[in-house]
Amino acid sequence: MKRATSAADLAPKTYAWEVRATGLRVRAGRKRMAVDGLTLSLGTGTHGLLGPNGAGKTTLIRALATVLPPAGGELELFGVSVRGTREHRDLRRRIGYLPQEFGYYKRFTVREFVEYMAWLKEVPKPDIPGAVQRAVERVGLADRADERMKALSGGMVRRAGIAQAIVNDPAVLLLDEPTVGLDPAQRMRFRELLQELGRDSCVIVSTHLVEDVAAACSDVVLFAEGRLLFQGTPQDLAAAGGPEHPGDSPLERGYSALLSGSPDGDSPHGAASSVNTPQDRGTW
Template sequence: MTAKVAGLTVRHRRKTALDAVDLDLPRGVHGLLGPNGAGKTSLIRVLATVSAPDAGCVELLGRDVGPGADHRERAAVRRLLGYLPQEFGHYPGFTVREFVGYVAWLKEMDGAEVAAAVERAVDRVGLGDRVDAKVKTLSGGMVRRVGIAQAIVNEPELLLLDEPTAGLDPEQRVEFRALLRELGRTSTVIVSTHLVEDVAAACTDVTLIEAGRIAYRGTTADLIELGDAADGLGGNPIERGYTAALRAHRTGAGV
């Protein structure tokens, strides 16, 4: 398994954001869904090795990076990771090329490979013609795509994307979902999103989180089937599946 957590608990002061979560995620594109405040960002931040859990085991790409792990293990994993945070900090005065190149440097990529890797990542997000534009001159959706480019510049084995489609227009979202499917063939991609359409179009399976616990796990097709079987709920099949799975979890019925 590429990303595995067991008994993962994260607290923010007295608030328990994740409550003893167990999860095994192999290669593929995994959608993380859940209401606001469910714990999606808390999970992604632990997987990105940005925050340390309060309890539990974390194994990424076969290395133990949980509490008490050797910092060299964490450093080794970070080189193979790509991460787009929800709030993506960038340097407005940098050009796209400079910024993505800077991230490649932070990831300790081989200097001889950086220039080509930057061009490839920027091309893949459809910004090839803006590679020498300053980030501050780009639209919000374009900046988001720069964020995706910096996350994939090292061709990560584990790619973590927190709300990657926020701010993208419909055409860009469609293109981005195709890119996700392509990336999922060779890496483990974990995408947090509020858009069930992202999941329907790009994810092999879905993990639904609510109040720090796993409310549902299944393939995207399973969730759609659940929606097909649900009566009296609005929306399209996957939206209905989402609602049905959440309600079953809340009433303790399970699905």
């Protein structure tokens, strides 16, 4: 069911990018600068955010969700400066966010949980039942919608988390490790959903799974030590590596090559030569 058209929907689009960062700096904790001087623009499409453990991916996602404030630089969502906005309520209506771990009332049913999140996101009351039904159907939980959250498997809880993230039809969807706990068949269906969502929204997926990026993402952002190493298509990433680089696929070899600072040839988007090689390369 389609949502009622709001004034924001009717307003002319005056921004070039849904997400735009210029020299962005964000702290994780009191001292560590987890995002350090990031310049990045993202529009409609599905963008895979890759990087080793400790690269700053989660901190970046949290800043984009307006959970963490910028410590420096500029961050704009829909052309609005996050730094200069004290009240993020209007921005959050247009954002969907799935953190790595999320809280819920265990006695809620799936439907009640997604309904509650729709209410928090200020989905118009008459539209909530249809929006909730559509969200649970899209994640394959329609037959479990009236079961309590505490009775679900870990993978099903994750799918309920994805449902709450998309219930408001967000213009920017932020997903932090969304496929954790999903079985192979569920991951394949989720990739199809990502492709569908990316046709009309800016979808940013933080993941360690290169196959998810290859199958679902139109754009790849490689992030290490809080800085941008690479931005381009999955094909560009694959072209950055060679047989001498570790990995079981061209994308993994390109990933390894860029992290090591020795890409095979010059990519049109390339690696940032000023970024040091991370010591913790993480795992796929």
